[in-house]
Amino acid sequence: MSRLIMALDQGTTSSRCILFDRDAKIVSLAQKEFQQYYPQPGWVEHNPREIWSSQLSVATEAMAQIGAQASDIAAIGITNQRETTIVWDRATGEPVCNAIVWQCRRTAEDVEKLHEKGLDETIKAKTGLVPDAYFSATKIAWILDHVEGVRARAEAGDLAFGTVDSWLIWNLTKGKVHATDLTNASRTMLFNIHERCWDKELLDIFRIPSSMLPEVYPSGHLFGTTDPFLLNGEIPIAGCAGDQQAALFGQCCFREGEVKNTFGTGCFLLMHTGEKAIRSEHGLITTIAAGTDEKPRYALEGSVFVAGASIQWLRDEMRMIKTAAQSEEYATAVPDTAGVYVVPAFTGIGAPYWNPYARGMAVGITRGCKKEHYIRAVLESIAYQSHDVIRAMEQDAGTSLKELRVDGGASANNFLMQFQADIVDATVWRPKCIETTAMGAAYLAGLTTGFWRDEAELLQKEQIGRKFTPTMEKARRAELLQGWQRAVKAALAWAE
Numbered sequence: 001m002s003r004l005i006m007a008l009d010q011g012t013t014s015s016r017c018i019l020f021d022r023d024a025k026i027v028s029l030a031q032k033e034f035q036q037y038y039p040q041p042g043w044v045e046h047n048p049r050e051i052w053s054s055q056l057s058v059a060t061e062a063m064a065q066i067g068a069q070a071s072d073i074a075a076i077g078i079t080n081q082r083e084t085t086i087v088w089d090r091a092t093g094e095p096v097c098n099a100i101v102w103q104c105r106r107t108a109e110d111v112e113k114l115h116e117k118g119l120d121e122t123i124k125a126k127t128g129l130v131p132d133a134y135f136s137a138t139k140i141a142w143i144l145d146h147v148e149g150v151r152a153r154a155e156a157g158d159l160a161f162g163t164v165d166s167w168l169i170w171n172l173t174k175g176k177v178h179a180t181d182l183t184n185a186s187r188t189m190l191f192n193i194h195e196r197c198w199d200k201e202l203l204d205i206f207r208i209p210s211s212m213l214p215e216v217y218p219s220g221h222l223f224g225t226t227d228p229f230l231l232n233g234e235i236p237i238a239g240c241a242g243d244q245q246a247a248l249f250g251q252c253c254f255r256e257g258e259v260k261n262t263f264g265t266g267c268f269l270l271m272h273t274g275e276k277a278i279r280s281e282h283g284l285i286t287t288i289a290a291g292t293d294e295k296p297r298y299a300l301e302g303s304v305f306v307a308g309a310s311i312q313w314l315r316d317e318m319r320m321i322k323t324a325a326q327s328e329e330y331a332t333a334v335p336d337t338a339g340v341y342v343v344p345a346f347t348g349i350g351a352p353y354w355n356p357y358a359r360g361m362a363v364g365i366t367r368g369c370k371k372e373h374y375i376r377a378v379l380e381s382i383a384y385q386s387h388d389v390i391r392a393m394e395q396d397a398g399t400s401l402k403e404l405r406v407d408g409g410a411s412a413n414n415f416l417m418q419f420q421a422d423i424v425d426a427t428v429w430r431p432k433c434i435e436t437t438a439m440g441a442a443y444l445a446g447l448t449t450g451f452w453r454d455e456a457e458l459l460q461k462e463q464i465g466r467k468f469t470p471t472m473e474k475a476r477r478a479e480l481l482q483g484w485q486r487a488v489k490a491a492l493a494w495a496e
C-alpha cells in the first residue's frame with residue numbers, strides 16, 4: 001500500500017517538494033530556487049519552463065532521497081503562488097511569453113481605468129476582490145493586447161490560460177488536463193465566487209475569450225494522473241489550492257471563525273467564514289476557502305505589507321542586527337519600548353486605514369531610547385498591524401477571535417508570538433511543523449484519495465509546537481494600543 005503523499009509547493013522564489021507519511025510527518029524535502037526577471041522597473045516575470053523543470057526536478061529529488069517509487073505515493077497535492085498568469089499553446093504546450101508574476105505592476109494603469117469607468121463595485125460584488133493589478137484578469141488582457149498574434153490565436157481557441165497550478169497540472173498530465181481549483185480561480189478577478197463559475201460579464205469587460213479558461217473543481221478532486229514517464233509511474237493528482245488557502249487548510253482551520261496568520265515578508269491573515277461569503281466594510285478581500293467537496297466555503301483575507309521585511313530592514317539597511325533571530329535577543333533585553341512606536345509604512349498602510357501615501361514613522365523617542373527599544377518597537381509593530389487586520393475581520397464577520405494559528409519564518413520569534421497573544425488577547429498556537437502550506441496541499445490530496453479518512457483524523461494528528469497564552473493586563477493592552485493608534489495617525493498626517 002502507498003505510504004506517502006507528495007506536496008508540490010510552487011512558490012514565488014522557489015519550487016519545493018515535500019513527502020509526508022501517514023502521520024503527516026515530513027520524510028523528504030527538496031527545494032530549488034529559480035530566476036526572477038525584472039525587464040522594467042516594477043515588472044516581475046518568471047519563465048514557465050523553469051517553473052515546470054524546477055518543480056519536476058525537486059519531485060524526483062525528494063523521491064530519490066528516500067528511495068521512493070511512484071507506487072509509494074498515494075497522491076499528489078499542489079499548492080502555488082497565486083494569481084501569476086501563464087498563457088500557452090494547446091497544441092505545443094509552448095508558453096506565448098513569460099509568466100506575469102502577481103507582484104508585477106505593469107497593469108496598474110489598466111486598473112485605474114476600471115476605477116474611472118466605475119467598475120470597482122461590479123468587480124467587488126462578483127469576485128470579492130478589491131480591483132488590483134495583482135489579480136490575473138488585467139495580466140491576461142495585457143498578454144492578449146501586447147504579444148504579437150496572441151489575440152487571434154486565443155480567439156481561434158488555440159491558447160490556454162492558467163495560474164501556476166493549471167500549468168503544473170497540464171504538464172504533469174502531458175496536456176491531458178486543463179483545470180484549476182476554486183481557490184485559485186477566485187484570485188483571477190474573472191470568477192464569480194457566489195455562483196462559482198467564470199463570469200461572462202467580466203470576461204467581456206476584460207475581452208478574454210472563454211475558450212482559454214480551465215475547468216474549475218473543488219480543491220480536493222481527482223484532477224488526473226501523472227504521465228507515466230515523468231515519475232516512473234502514474235500518480236493521482238488529487239489536491240490543489242492557492243498558497244494562503246492551503247496554509248489555512250494545513251492549519252486545520254476547517255470551521256467558521258478560525259484564523260491563521262502567516263508571518264513572512266508580509267503577513268497573510270485568513271479567517272474561515274464557513275458557508276457565508278462576507279463582504280468586508282474594511283477593504284478586506286472575500287475569497288474561497290479550500291474544501292474537498294462542492295460545499296461552498298469562504299474566507300476573509302487581509303494582509304500586512306511590511307512584517308518580516310521590517311526585520312530585514314533592521315538587518316540590511318539600519319544594520320542594527322546581524323540576523324533576523326537576533327531581534328528577539330535585543331527585544332527581550334528591555335522591559336518595553338520606553339514609549340517608542342515604529343510604524344513601518346514603507347509603501348503606505350493597508351487594512352483598515354488604506355493610505356498608499358503614508359510613510360514610515362518613529363515616534364515617542366526620548367534621550368534614553370536605545371537600539372533595544374527601537375528593535376522591540378519594530379517587532380511590536382508586526383503584532384499591532386496584525387491586530388488591526390484581525391479586529392477588522394472580527395467586525396466584518398461579527399465574531400471574536402479565540403485562537404490564532406501562526407506559521408511563516410517570523411513565527412519562530414517567541415517574543416513576537418507572546419506579544420501578539422497579549423495584544424489580540426487570544427491564544428497564539430504555533431504548530432510543530434510550520435510547513436503548513438505544503439501540509440494543506442497534502443491534506444487535500446490525502447483526504448480525496450482516502451489516504452486519510454476525514455478532517456477529524458487530521459485534527460488528531462495535529463502537533464502543537466508551542467502555545468502562547470495572553471498574560472497582559474487589560475489596562476496595559478489598552479494603553480499600548482492607544483499609543484499605536486496615535487502613531488498610525490502621525491504616519492497618516494505625514495501623508496496629507
Ligand code: ADP
Binds near residue numbers: 411
Ligand atoms: P517569505 O515566504 O515571505 O519569503 P518566510 O516565511 O521565509 O517569508 O519568512 C522570512 C521572513 O521572516 C523574513 O522577512 C525575515 O526577516 C523574518 N524572520 C525570520 N526569522 C525571524 C525571527 N526569528 N524573528 C523575526 N523575523 C524573522
